Amino acid sequence: MSTNNSTIVGGGLVGSLLACYLAKRGHQVDVYESRPDMRKAGYIGGRSINLALSVRGWTALEKIGLKGEIEKISIPMYGRMIHSVSGEKNFQQYGKEDEAIYSVSRGELNKRLVELADSYENVTFHFNELCEKVNFQDTSIDFFNFDRKEKHQVKADKIFGTDGAFSRVRSAFMALPRFNYSQNYIEHGYKELHIPANAQGEHQLEKNALHIWPRGSFMMIALPNIDGSFTCTMFVPFEGEDAFDDLATEKNVVDFFEKYFPDAIPLMPNYIEDFFRNPTSGLVTVRCNQWYQNNVCLLGDASHAIVPFFGQGMNAGFEDVRILDELMDAQNEQWSKVFPQFNMLRKPDTDAIAQMALDNFIEMRDLVADEHFLNKKRVEKLIMADESNQYLSLYSGVSFSNERYSEVYKKGLKQNELLEELVLIDDVDLKIKSEEIKKKIRQKINGG
Ligand SMILES: Cc1cc2nc3c(=O)[nH]c(=O)nc-3n(C[C@H](O)[C@H](O)[C@H](O)COP(=O)(O)OP(=O)(O)OC[C@H]3O[C@@H](n4cnc5c(N)ncnc54)[C@H](O)[C@@H]3O)c2cc1C
Numbered sequence: 144m145s146t147n148n149s150t151i152v153g154g155g156l157v158g159s160l161l162a163c164y165l166a167k168r169g170h171q172v173d174v175y176e177s178r179p180d181m182r183k184a185g186y187i188g189g190r191s192i193n194l195a196l197s198v199r200g201w202t203a204l205e206k207i208g209l210k211g212e213i214e215k216i217s218i219p220m221y222g223r224m225i226h227s228v229s230g231e232k233n234f235q236q237y238g239k240e241d242e243a244i245y246s247v248s249r250g251e252l253n254k255r256l257v258e259l260a261d262s263y264e265n266v267t268f269h270f271n272e273l274c275e276k277v278n279f280q281d282t283s284i285d286f287f288n289f290d291r292k293e294k295h296q297v298k299a300d301k302i303f304g305t306d307g308a309f310s311r312v313r314s315a316f317m318a319l320p321r322f323n324y325s326q327n328y329i330e331h332g333y334k335e336l337h338i339p340a341n342a343q344g345e346h347q348l349e350k351n352a353l354h355i356w357p358r359g360s361f362m363m364i365a366l367p368n369i370d371g372s373f374t375c376t377m378f379v380p381f382e383g384e385d386a387f388d389d390l391a392t393e394k395n396v397v398d399f400f401e402k403y404f405p406d407a408i409p410l411m412p413n414y415i416e417d418f419f420r421n422p423t424s425g426l427v428t429v430r431c432n433q434w435y436q437n438n439v440c441l442l443g444d445a446s447h448a449i450v451p452f453f454g455q456g457m458n459a460g461f462e463d464v465r466i467l468d469e470l471m472d473a474q475n476e477q478w479s480k481v482f483p484q485f486n487m488l489r490k491p492d493t494d495a496i497a498q499m500a501l502d503n504f505i506e507m508r509d510l511v512a513d514e515h516f517l518n519k520k521r522v523e524k525l526i527m528a529d530e531s532n533q534y535l536s537l538y539s540g541v542s543f544s545n546e547r548y549s550e551v552y553k554k555g556l557k558q559n560e561l562l563e564e565l566v567l568i569d570d571v572d573l574k575i576k577s578e579e580i581k582k583k584i585r586q587k588i589n590g591g
Contacts, residue, residue: 147476150175150299152274152284153306156249157443157460159256161303163207164468166263168476174266175286175297177273177306181254192335192374193366194252195220195244195353195454197542203461206468209259216251218367219243224352225511230406234352235511235520238539244353244454246366277302277315279437301478302439305460308429308448313441316433323432329450329501331361331378332387332423338410340371347410348373355507358403361385362508375411378426378508387423426450428497432490435482442467447493452504453541455496459548463489495552499541519562525575532584534558554588561587 147170151158154176165172178184196217204210221243222236237244260266271289278284283298304312316322341347346367348354354365354373361380365373380386385403390396396418400408408414429448434441443460467485474480510516526534537555540546561584565571574580 147171148300149173149303150284150297150301151303151305152277152312153177153304153310153443153445154257154260154268154270155305155307155443156253156256156457157464158303158305159253159260160203160207160209160461161305161442161464161467162260162266163209163256163263164464166260166266167207168468168471170265172260172263172266173269173297173299174260175269175272175274175284177289178270180257180268180270181250182257192249193246193368194249194457195366196247196252197244197454197458199455199462199545200458201245202545203465206465209256212255212259213247213252214245216255216369217245217247218369219245219351220353220366221351222353223511224349224354226354226356226404226406227512228358228403228405232349234349238536238543242539242543243351244542246353246368248368274306274311277304277312277439279315279439282438300438304439304441304445305443306445308427308444310441310445312439313431313445315439316431316436316441319433319436321433323430325428325430327428328425329428329504330380330382331504332381332425333451334377334379334387334418334423335421336363336375336377336411336414336417338365338373338375338407339412344371346371346373355511356404356407357508357510357512358385359509363404363407364507375407378504381423381425390418393419428501430494430497434486434490438478440467440482440485447489447497449493449497449500450504451500452507453496453500455500455541459493459496462545492548495548496541499537499548499552499555515566518566519559522562522565522571522575523558525572526584529576532581532588534584534588557587 149165149170149172151162151172151174154174158174162172162174201210204213222234225233225235261268273287274284275287276285281298282302283296284302285294285296287294304310306312317324338347350367356363361378363375363377365375367373382388390399393415396415400414427448428450431446434446442463444456449456466489470481470484523536526532527536535544537551537558540551568574
């Protein structure tokens with residue numbers, strides 16, 4: 144076992160999971176987190192209250208024996224429940240019958256991961272420590288300690304920057320030659336609302352589904368919590384028609400809800416108070432080309448923040464940790480090899496999921512209620528039902544497999560071309576098992 148020292152900046156979801164992995168490898172791990180200890184202070188901050196955990200996230204948790212612990216605090220969601228304006232509900236299953244994505248409280252998950260990391264004797268957490276600057280020359284970090292109200296410096300062997308989308312560790316990379324960086328906000332923002340449990344403490348909507356109110360240019364979603372409530376998130380443009388800047392008065396908010404989400408109003412007794420109390424936040428995609436320099440490496444949102452419409456930001460960050468661990472094995476922890484390979488392997492994959500997450504917003508807010516899209520989905524389901532086709536939909540590839548995102552993305556483009564062709568065929572449902580169509584499928588999916 145190695146006796147490396149590793150310093151992690153950011154004890155969020157990815158940083159605390161990374162601490163577990165490094166501790167298991169025998170590293171002496173120090174985690175510096177700018178917030179107070181959430182086990183004592185409760186979870187403050189954080190953008191969304193619950194998150195969807197899918198196969199990539201579970202795989203990373205399972206590899207280190209944490210799956211069972213996290214399963215206890217998660218709820219399976221087997222499909223989307225689409226709510227029309229007139230109040231009809233339509234369930235669309237995600238994958239095979241037993242396949243689900245899981246709703247888990249961000250705060251609880253982070254707390255468990257911190258507890259689990261802290262249970263290793265070779266891990267030390269340092270809270271209220273704000274990283275101000277990383278120095279590549281001597282691998283040191285300048286911190287500001289909020290308790291003592293003073294600056295201090297820490298020397299490290301290796302630094303892992305897991306300090307999120309607005310990473311201070313990453314800002315040190317900005318001064319490097321040929322460092323490319325981009326940050327793109329979409330025109331929509333988000334706001335969280337709440338559907339409480341009923342008087343019996345039960346869920347007021349189907350518990351095992353991700354609820355969506357698709358309304359074309361905007362939408363609301365709701366994910367279940369274990370206390371019987373749902374966390375709702377509205378994704379609405381900041382400006383223009385049906386936009387946040389229009390929703391400045393109570394009357395406008397009530398009119399908006401009555402027009403677009405009438406079936407949700409009786410479930411949300413405090414939606415107006417919630418609307419004005421809760422912040423409206425932006426949604427950003429962050430891309431950069433270089434994730435390492437000397438002994439400093441970025442992971443998670445620090446190197447690739449994405450919009451949340453595929454529910455993959457955390458899953459991709461957890462996958463980073465698993466892949467880094469595999470490379471540490473393969474390269475016997477020679478960092479001069481591990482970091483460049485990590486960057487080379489992961490960059491195309493995180494670029495692919497960044498794009499798929501943007502594309503999926505259009506699917507969720509608009510296409511799930513579109514007839515042509517639903518026809519394609521129906522045909523796709525028929526293809527998938529025949530296992531001899533070896534066809535995995537884009538959604539399943541992203542959410543229910545560990546296949547590289549970049550491969551899933553490439554296949555998805557071809558699948559879409561195929562489905563566009565197939566829906567034009569008369570009686571395609573009856574012909575789907577014909578040799579002619581099977582050949583088409585084979586040709587397209589296997590690179591035809
Ligand atoms: C609305 C919304 C919904 C989402 N839904 C999903 C979903 O369903 N599924 C999914 O997989 N992902 C989802 N995500 C994405 C997910 O939240 C992120 O990808 C994930 O939190 C990234 O983890 P991280 O550890 O890299 O960063 P973070 O979770 O942001 O953690 C960073 C940590 O670093 C600390 N920190 C920051 N700056 C400093 C500093 N200077 N010094 C010291 N510490 C610092 C922070 O306090 C924090 O604890 C969603 C995101 C949003 C905005």
